[in-house]
């Protein structure tokens with residue numbers, strides 16, 4: 423199965439992004455595991471550590487996709503909400519956290535009142551949101567004072583090692599393996615392109631501060647193609 427893919431960086435790409443994820447939803451988990459050699463699972467656990475005690479409060483899994491973060495958070499969170507604008511992705515992962523509240527909505531306009539959550543985690547999702555600063559402003563709005571926003575994603579590479587890995591793995595291996603595992607080369611080419619088409623980690627930290635977070639700092643993971651940013655609301 424294959425189809426057209428969104429154009430990375432296109433500000434009007436949201437409908438195409440949603441359609442693409444709907445198409446790859448059934449095979450997303452398998453493709454993700456094969457392509458990341460299981461490392462994405464480790465990255466998610468490292469990201470969750472950054473939530474600290476907030477993990478036992480009211481938690482939002484933002485751009486939840488097939489709800490991997492929700493599955494990890496379910497045992498500790500007082501309440502858990504998974505938001506994504508692609509119903510097919512949520513449906514494919516629903517079994518991982520059956521008690522979670524599942525909300526199909528756009529991250530740029532979250533249907534929650536202000537100060538609803540103690541923690542928000544966003545895994546590999548914000549990069550796909552056109553006008554990501556709107557999603558970050560929404561995250562700041564729906565978090566309670568003292569709340570934490572943890573983002574793990576592939577930012578635009580800046581170091582030579584990250585650029586080397588980007589060129590060799592993301593641009594060559596990922597689309598080929600993506601086509602073999604999911605049958606959808608265009609989708610995985612878009613996912614690779616989208617890393618280069620958005621900000622680097624420092625730029626995203628600035629976006630968080632600009633959106634009203636009191637602090638934002640990040641670090642690269644290993645291998646240095648993914649990073650974590652932790653933003654706190656005062």
Ligand SMILES: C[S@@+](CC[C@H](N)C(=O)[O-])C[C@H]1O[C@@H](n2cnc3c(N)ncnc32)[C@H](O)[C@@H]1O
Pocket residue numbers: 436439440443484485486487488489490491505506507508511527528529530544545546547548550551552
């Ligand atoms: C690469 S998947 C990541 C899923 C999951 N968080 C993970 O860790 O594997 C990105 C998800 O972001 C969602 N997404 C992209 N743009 C969105 C938007 N504007 N609003 C809500 N969800 C969005 C997609 O539907 C997709 O499920």
